[in-house]
Amino acid sequence: MNSIDNLRDDHESVVVFSAILEKIFNELSASKPISVSDLRWLFEFFRDFVIKNHFQKEERILYRHLPSLGLPGNQVDMLKEEHEVLRNQAKLLRGLVEDLAEGRSYAAMDLLDTGNAYLDLINCHLQKEEAILFPLVEECLSREMDDRISDRLTMLDEETIGTSRQLELLEVLNCLMNFYGIEVGSPEPDT
Numbered sequence: 001m002n003s004i005d006n007l008r009d010d011h012e013s014v015v016v017f018s019a020i021l022e023k024i025f026n027e028l029s030a031s032k033p034i035s036v037s038d039l040r041w042l043f044e045f046f047r048d049f050v051i052k053n054h055f056q057k058e059e060r061i062l063y064r065h066l067p068s069l070g071l072p073g074n075q076v077d078m079l080k081e082e083h084e085v086l087r088n089q090a091k092l093l094r095g096l097v098e099d100l101a102e103g104r105s106y107a108a109m110d111l112l113d114t115g116n117a118y119l120d121l122i123n124c125h126l127q128k129e130e131a132i133l134f135p136l137v138e139e140c141l142s143r144e145m146d147d148r149i150s151d152r153l154t155m156l157d158e159e160t161i162g163t164s165r166q167l168e169l170l171e172v173l174n175c176l177m178n179f180y181g182i183e184v185g186s187p188e189p190d191t
């Protein structure tokens with residue numbers, strides 16, 4: 001597996017996460033009953049799988065190589081800023097899920113407003129990485145460097161949340177994907 005395959009696999013799971021969350025938001029928007037515990041779990045997934053692991057792999061390893069591959073520094077900074085916005089939005093959304101559980105009147109509306117902006121940013125961020133960053137890395141990275149980065153990404157998988165936690169998260173995500181009837185063969189965020 002080359003370095004980009006590791007990150008592409010993560011993205012495929014994030015696409016599933018986003019599709020489930022979007023479905024729950026649509027139900028909430030239609031005033032249908034939703035599962036607060038599923039929402040809680042989804043933000044736990046985002047915290048562990050995405051913030052603690054995927055973002056770390058990009059920020060601590062991949063992004064560092066981008067300026068030497070020709071991507072201007074300000075574009076790398078923009079990608080990091082998007083991570084920061086997503087971290088903050090996820091934190092806010094976790095709080096709103098608890099507000100919703102406690103029956104606060106503003107919670108559903110705020111959850112939908114912030115939640116939809118958060119989903120848009122996730123989608124935009126993934127597309128940017130897949131359209132610009134990943135092809136650049138695949139084209140410009142030497143085989144040796146790719147192997148080295150790939151090893152470091154695998155090590156970081158273990159150092160951050162660990163393989164067993166990762167598998168556990170992916171297993172539950174898969175169950176929720178089936179439960180909510182999400183069909184994602186390949187990353188197709190707009191369908």
Ligand SMILES: [Fe+2]
Pocket residue numbers: 055058079083125129
């Ligand atoms: Fe990213």
Ligand SMILES: [Fe+2]
Pocket residue numbers: 007011054058126129
């Ligand atoms: Fe990414």
